[in-house]
Amino acid sequence: MSSDELAISVRGLGKRYEIYERPKDRLKQMIMPRLQRLTKATPKAYFREFWALQDLSLEVRRGEAVGILGRNGSGKSTFLQLVCGTLHPTTGEVKASGRVAALLELGAGFNPEFTGRENVFLSGLIYGIAENELRARFEEIVEFAEIGEYIDQPVKTYSSGMYVRLAFAVAAFCDPEILIVDEALAVGDVYFQRKCFRRIAKLRERGCTLLFVTHSIDVLLRLCDRGVVLDHGRMIYDGEAKPAVAAYLQSVFGTHTTKPNEAEDEVSSSTSLEAEDVDESTTIPRGSNDTFAVRPGYNRDEVRVGDGSAQLIDFAFKGVDQGSPVLHAGERFALQARYRFRDAAEKLIFGVQVRTRDGISVYSANTFTCDGSVHQFDAKAVVMAEFDMVNTLLPGQYFLSVGVSRFDEAGEIVALDRRIDAIVFTVIGEPRHASGLADMRLQVEVAAEADVGEAR
Ligand SMILES: Nc1ncnc2c1ncn2[C@@H]1O[C@H](COP(=O)(O)OP(=O)(O)OP(=O)(O)O)[C@@H](O)[C@H]1O
Secondary structure (H helix, E strand, O other): OOHHHEEEEEEEEEEEEEEOOOHHHHHHHHHHHHHHHHHOOOOOOOOEEEEEEEEEEEEEEOOOEEEEEEOOOOOHHHHHHHHHOOOOOOEEEEEEOOOEEEEOOOOOOOOOOOEHHHHHHHHHHHOOOOHHHHHHHHHHHHHHHOOHHHHHOEHHHOOHHHHHHHHHHHHHOOOOOEEEEEOHHHHOOHHHHHHHHHHHHHHHHOOOEEEEEOOOHHHHHHHOOEEEEEEOOEEEEEEEHHHHHHHHHHHHHHHHOOOHHHHOOOOOOEEEOOOOOOOHHHOOOOOOOOOHHHOOOEOOOOEEEOOOOEEEEEEEEOOOOOOOOEEEOOOEEEEEEEEEEOOOEEEEEEEEEEEEOOOOEEEEEEHHHHHOOOEEEOOOOEEEEEEEEEOOEOOEEEEEEEEEEEEOOOOOEEEEEEEEEEEEEEEEOOOOOOOOOEOOOOOOOOOOOOOHHHHO
């Protein structure tokens, strides 16, 4: 590739931090090397090295849209900051050719004491826009950001949404040749996000190069033709967007798979809430061990509540044999969950809930809301529930909560074991014909009414 075609070129890039366990170690590190030199003692380091990013090389062509994926702490922001020049590399080099506009994490960029107006001009000048050009674009920027009269207030008084709207508007209306966006857009509301995506699409039509960090697979597939996956500061994938998503999901969930026979164990008793035609090859292996936290799709950040008299010990999506749970929009699927009862219990209800990444409940139901039934099991029973559902979700990432509760004497619901947001799954589906959460299967008929014009 000729250098003219290249927007960004990165060679052997690395960023190392020195981590001090205690503040006094930092002080020792400043003083001791001198002392050690004087006394000819063997030098000693009082920190441990941490590589936030290591040995990264890649080239980005002009007009290309590259999405950066990776779990938390994998080095995504460090990489973007190195490309923008707000961080200095420990090793390697970055060459970016063209006007770079960057929308990094919230808080970076604007001076909080200055008004919105002052910050727009300041940022515009930093981006290299001529003063008269900036004045001409000012109204457009403010209108896009929907800031109104707040434009003359200090930005420290802005909500995070207002801040991001203005920062994006400045970056996008300064005709960047390279636009770098770090997760920031996730702060804005959905309406504004869509406006931003339309603006980004326009910039791309003009040949703007895009470097984009996101946790949203959906957004990545929509905006980017290429995906780079980072894991523990190293690049583990660079290529087409779809396989990049698979590599990312593998890096997030794939390390937790166990062989089915690892969970094999003598079963005290097993009662299936839905006993009919269970396909052994695609169901969770029999057993009474707690293997929940080693299943693909398990979310370590789950919240768990309950009185401990029963435990949710395993789960699987029936028939879904990928490393990480990927479900197809519009299709039926079944979640199997296994419970182990410490104590005998009655008036039991088994439930599931689906929530978005923002915590919005999309669906919540249980055996009682389904058909009014309650269950009863003996102490030491091992029970399997199969939740069969139609996936009417639109593509995206969702959290599943699963649990078992009971009605007490007063008719109140008491949680035995409720694992909130314990499972992460991805919904895929094409073509993308709608946006939002649920597929409401829109059908539209539009027809002209001949006499409307005459009646006016
Ligand atoms: N100034 C610093 N000193 C020490 N460690 C740092 C510093 N800045 C970042 N790190 C560490 O470097 C690693 C990579 O951080 P980075 O912010 O690039 O990750 P990320 O992939 O953007 O994460 P997230 O998705 O959570 O934003 C993390 O482990 C972070 O704690």
